[in-house]
Amino acid sequence: MFHTAFLDLPALDGAAGTVDLPGSKSISNRVLLLAALSEGTTVVHDLLASDDTRVMLDALRQIGCTVDEAGSTVRITGLGGHAPRSPAKLFMGNAGTAMRPLTAALALLGGEFELSGVPRMHERPIGDLVQALRQLGCLIDYLGNDGYPPLRIAHVQGVPSLALTEPIRVRGDVSSQFLTALLMALPLAAGTQSIAVEVVGELISRPYIAITLQLLERFGIVVEHQNWQRFTIVAGSRYQSPGSVHVESDASSASYFIALGALTTSATGQKGIKIQGVGLDSIQGDIRFVEAARAMGAVVTGGPNWLQVERGAWPLKAIDLDCNHIPDAAMTLAVMALYAEGTTTLRNIASWRVKETDRIAAMATELRKLGATAEEGADYIRVTPPANVADWKAASIHTYDDHRVAMCFSLAAFNPARLPVRIEDPKCVAKTFPDYFEALFSVAQVETSHIPVICIDGPTASGKGTVAAAVAQRLGYRFLDSGAMYRITALAALRAGFAIDADHEARIATLAQTLPVRFEGGKVWLGSDDVTEAIRTEEAGMNASRVSALPAVRTALVDLQHSFQRLPGLVADGRDMGTVIFPGAPLKVFLTANAACRAERRYKQLISKGFPANIDDLRADLEARDARDTSRSVAPLKPAQDALVLDNSDLTIEQAVEKVLTWWQERQPFAASAQR
Ligand SMILES: O=C(O)C1=C[C@@H](OP(=O)(O)O)[C@@H](O)[C@H](O)C1
Numbered sequence: 001m002f003h004t005a006f007l008d009l010p011a012l013d014g015a016a017g018t019v020d021l022p023g024s025k026s027i028s029n030r031v032l033l034l035a036a037l038s039e040g041t042t043v044v045h046d047l048l049a050s051d052d053t054r055v056m057l058d059a060l061r062q063i064g065c066t067v068d069e070a071g072s073t074v075r076i077t078g079l080g081g082h083a084p085r086s087p088a089k090l091f092m093g094n095a096g097t098a099m100r101p102l103t104a105a106l107a108l109l110g111g112e113f114e115l116s117g118v119p120r121m122h123e124r125p126i127g128d129l130v131q132a133l134r135q136l137g138c139l140i141d142y143l144g145n146d147g148y149p150p151l152r153i154a155h156v157q158g159v160p161s162l163a164l165t166e167p168i169r170v171r172g173d174v175s176s177q178f179l180t181a182l183l184m185a186l187p188l189a190a191g192t193q194s195i196a197v198e199v200v201g202e203l204i205s206r207p208y209i210a211i212t213l214q215l216l217e218r219f220g221i222v223v224e225h226q227n228w229q230r231f232t233i234v235a236g237s238r239y240q241s242p243g244s245v246h247v248e249s250d251a252s253s254a255s256y257f258i259a260l261g262a263l264t265t266s267a268t269g270q271k272g273i274k275i276q277g278v279g280l281d282s283i284q285g286d287i288r289f290v291e292a293a294r295a296m297g298a299v300v301t302g303g304p305n306w307l308q309v310e311r312g313a314w315p316l317k318a319i320d321l322d323c324n325h326i327p328d329a330a331m332t333l334a335v336m337a338l339y340a341e342g343t344t345t346l347r348n349i350a351s352w353r354v355k356e357t358d359r360i361a362a363m364a365t366e367l368r369k370l371g372a373t374a375e376e377g378a379d380y381i382r383v384t385p386p387a388n389v390a391d392w393k394a395a396s397i398h399t400y401d402d403h404r405v406a407m408c409f410s411l412a413a414f415n416p417a418r419l420p421v422r423i424e425d426p427k428c429v430a431k432t433f434p435d436y437f438e439a440l441f442s443v444a445q446v447e448t449s450h451i452p453v454i455c456i457d458g459p460t461a462s463g464k465g466t467v468a469a470a471v472a473q474r475l476g477y478r479f480l481d482s483g484a485m486y487r488i489t490a491l492a493a494l495r496a497g498f499a500i501d502a503d504h505e506a507r508i509a510t511l512a513q514t515l516p517v518r519f520e521g522g523k524v525w526l527g528s529d530d531v532t533e534a535i536r537t538e539e540a541g542m543n544a545s546r547v548s549a550l551p552a553v554r555t556a557l558v559d560l561q562h563s564f565q566r567l568p569g570l571v572a573d574g575r576d577m578g579t580v581i582f583p584g585a586p587l588k589v590f591l592t593a594n595a596a597c598r599a600e601r602r603y604k605q606l607i608s609k610g611f612p613a614n615i616d617d618l619r620a621d622l623e624a625r626d627a628r629d630t631s632r633s634v635a636p637l638k639p640a641q642d643a644l645v646l647d648n649s650d651l652t653i654e655q656a657v658e659k660v661l662t663w664w665q666e667r668q669p670f671a672a673s674a675q676r
């Protein structure tokens, strides 16, 4: 996941390949709650791991369920008729699928609970659900504003006697989650009598009710319904764990990759995007996004657990669609509309206004930033793409802590004007798809020379490694510590059983070309081994110098270093990054500091690690090394012609990092104010 303030996506050329998508949020949170209410243990396979499921799992533990997590398999032992542990304060984040159903379930289980969430959750309505529960006789207080979380369920003395003879009336036109919540909770009270629920007003997002009914059935509960208006939970209902449940991949998350397949072609001749984990027979309503994508021109085929998407009509065809049945995936259509001929209208989406943010306003605002014309109404959005290629603008997309805004606007990186797109606060995707951008990069294609590289070269102990790593971290870019390459190669060669000599030169070179090296979190990784310490020994230094004398290895390492230039970008630190390895880099920094200052830094570093050191000797060594480095005939240490020199003798690390970031920012087409 990218924890950076923003993530810059360079203009992307195409996409092809296969993606495995994470589990469905709607299925995951329903299954977790149903398992918690059941008797017995449920093993849930392929559960979504994200913020929304995290808050549900934490809450279930707090109320006394046993939850064992092993990767994506989670075992839950339900309450099975026992009272939940109470009192408890439960934090629901911004998960509607946790907040609403848990409120109803806890009200019917008895006990004292406070349910709260992030500030936006406290602006998302729950009044219709609370009103329905109060109708039954439940005691629920608002702790903030009437009609909104946080709230308190005050069943200290157990569940009060409930008024179950009359149908329970609940509004269906604000969120279907109120009805889902009642349908999941009421079986707890339907032991001896049937319970009816009547929907008042139009029922929106109806396919989500279908998911609820399907999953209830898996847990032994039969709900009959008349025309989706009146629902009856049959008397004698009792939650029974099905033993194990498999969660299919998220159909709403699939929408971004279906769109990607519809938008892009591949330079390598590979055809389209294959999505694994969800297929045309999905129980999730958002699978009907496929129909909308097809209407816009996508060619989609699929089987039970997979989808294959290729570009068909191009440009895409504009559509005019009632999107009430696919409220989440429909946001993706608004961005696909940028690539359509004509104006696309998405209707009947009033619920967008009470989700993670006011999504109609957010989408319209951000689409306009890209140069599109967007018109919004109370329950619709109308999008006309930029008239000409030259009308596209490089935009910094504000994401409003809304995962779907972040994910769908990433698709703007395929714009014909070849402009980069900045996604602010990319970590908001954690709500349902923490590794979204990694998944996107795994299939996105871009000519290597278009992937940004920042080179930070400089003499020894100038602080370039620290500064470069920090810059990479701030931008979410990859990091290459080229100075460590020979050490790592030597270590890998010895581990592979090769002596470091001319006889093994070819084999070491082959090995070097594809070394699985990563620099992450201040550590150096060789495959899954942390070799940070192992490459810093004196012996490793000597081996590195022997390996560097082998010309074929030097050549192989150039290829290896080039291979670090991958999405979303690279910060490379070394001595010849800007001059030799990445001569086309758009920003080259030559980081220096005077010898006295560098000697002092090295001295402090050594002393802090418990090594003896003498500052005068260190300084003399550094000066001698500088003289050697700058005068040697092969790749002498010197700033690239177009490098910016940064003397950081009098700067803190943070100041040096800021300086480099400012230079980088000045080269971006986004507004300067958008940097943080
Ligand atoms: O029940 C569910 O799992 C959901 C229902 C929908 O909400 P509304 O019913 O509020 O439209 C949807 O937007 C949400 O992401 C998940």
Ligand SMILES: C=C(OP(=O)(O)O)C(=O)O
Pocket: 094, 095, 096, 097, 328, 355, 356, 404, 432
């Ligand atoms: C509306 C959404 O979430 P929630 O489940 O919190 O309602 C969503 O995921 O788009």
